[in-house]
Amino acid sequence: MRLVWKSLVFCILVVAAAVSAGAAPKAVVNEIRVAEHSDRTRFVLDLTDRVDFSVFTLADPYRIVVDFPEMAWKIDPAVAQSGTGLMKGFRFGLFKPGHSRMVIDLTKPAAVANKFLLPPEGQRRYRLVLDLVATERAAYLKSAGWPEAAKPDEAAPGDDIEVDPTAAKPKRAKRVIVIDPGHGGVDPGATGVSGVLEKDLVLSVSLAVRDALERTGRYTVVMSRDTDVFLSLKARVAVGRRAKADLFISIHADSAPSEKARGASIYTLSERASDREAERLARAENQSDVIAGVDLTNESDIVTSILIDLAQRETKNSAAKFAQALVPELQRVGGVRQKSHRFAGFRVLKAPDVPSVLLELGYLSNSLDESEMRTGRWKSAMAGAISVAVDRYFKSSRPEHKAESDR
Ligand SMILES: [Zn+2]
Structure with missing residues (x-):
């Protein structure tokens, strides 16, 4: 009996380690639909699993950025290139390991009026819905910008490496x-x-x-x-x-x-x-x-x-x-x-x-x-x-x- 308990505890530990190591199955995006309604442009992403997501907007050029955990995109990139209504086109893919991103290019300022995840229903699995409505530039600029959480942690890797013009390249075999x-x-x-x-x-x-x-x-x-x-x-x-x-x-x-x-x-x-x-x-x-959608505000010119x-x-x-x-x-x-x-x-x-x-x-x-x-x-x-x-x-x-x- 003790042995059974031991192996059970071991199994739980192994599973917990696997989950914390990011071995959990990735959600898959199976379809993206964009529909034009009289007052809004609606984006729907069909997903196999529930995901957390966050949305922010950027100006000059006008963009809407949606961040996700790493997902698999089973989407023909061609669907992302034809514009409609407020949208010029959109892009999706890995932003960095563990973090996927979708960027929607806008033809003019637009606000995200609704953003929600619908639970599975009938044949459909999870659906992420985004509604975009036209807005004025002044209102857009007020809310646009990188949220603290989205600030890149790639803070200038390499910017701090000193430059010594007189230094010879290191001696290396290759x-x-x-x-x-x-x-x-x-x-x-x-x-x-x-x-x-x-x-x-x-x-x-x-x-x-x-x-x-x-x-x-x-x-x-x-x-x-x-x-x-x-x-x-x-x-x-x-x-x-x-x-x-x-x-x-x-x-x-x-x-x-x-x-x-x-x-x-x-x-x-x-x-x-x-x-x-x-x-x-x-x-x-x-x-x-x-x-x-990378934050360039603190970009220093190294030259x-x-x-x-x-x-x-x-x-x-x-x-x-x-x-x-x-x-x-x-x-x-x-x-x-x-x-x-x-x-x-x-x-x-x-x-x-x-x-x-x-x-x-x-x-x-x-x-x-x-x-x-x-x-x-x-x-x-x-x-x-x-x-x-x-x-x-x-x-x-x-x-x-x-x-x-x-x-
Ligand atoms: Zn190129």
Whole structure:
């Protein structure tokens, strides 16, 4: 009898540990319906389980943010892109581990008149209902803002890392390279002509790049993300700085107003853009945090002192050298833009001490580019091209510690 009790207590402990470790089943969102009524726009989410949720609004641009525990979204992303009534479109996905988010873009100021969870009824499981009604800007601004609980706890990771322009990179057996797949989670990035999402495409290419680099045996690769999760631009920069990376490569796929635009291009940091298109692109890529509803109010610009300026000049030169090494390799893979190396003010490239480049693989708005980029053959060719360019870059740049031992 005692043994039975013991094993029962043990079972309870195991179950309790599993629950506290977050092993509880995730709620699944099976359907999202948006209906236009005469005085309101109604959102209904069909859920398998009861969930806690919180709602807040943000201005400029007008957005409604709904936070949930981590959920699985069995929703075709295409349903989120057509607007109706007060809604321009919406996005959903992982904001960070354990925390899912939906962001509704509004065409004009709107208040959340009702928000409630309906219990199961007949065939239906739980339903979350949100009613949006039009309001004035002044009233909207009064209630808009981040609630204390939603304030990001990602408070400037990496911002506190000192910059010493005279310091040599640490001596390491292998070079450290950060691969940064753009977007993720609640931020899907651009959408391709056939519906492929930038966040998914760039993740699969980035994983192929990681494998190609690791196969050489010469590099340690750090991924900023290797799952479908959102990461703020600042957090991406911090990944490179914390790793004291020798090179940071952010990987994206562009979408242009013109369907004809094709080919890859590579970007490095500059406060002044090289051309109008580079400027448009940087503006679009810098929107990632806004898209995901990240609090930017306490964002400090890390490019402040002269010391940082010095470090950054060196870093920018190195980034430009890598860009030059990459262009001919991209040409071997396929289409490259005429002006393949461009400059603009990309936030994600702002680490003062890590040479950083942003690679746009091609255009999701072009059907030829899109279908090619989805093939395994193209992905491995691109990964190989990047790996060769990385080799060439490190061979040509004589690092300080190497130079010392050569003397
Ligand atoms: Zn992008």
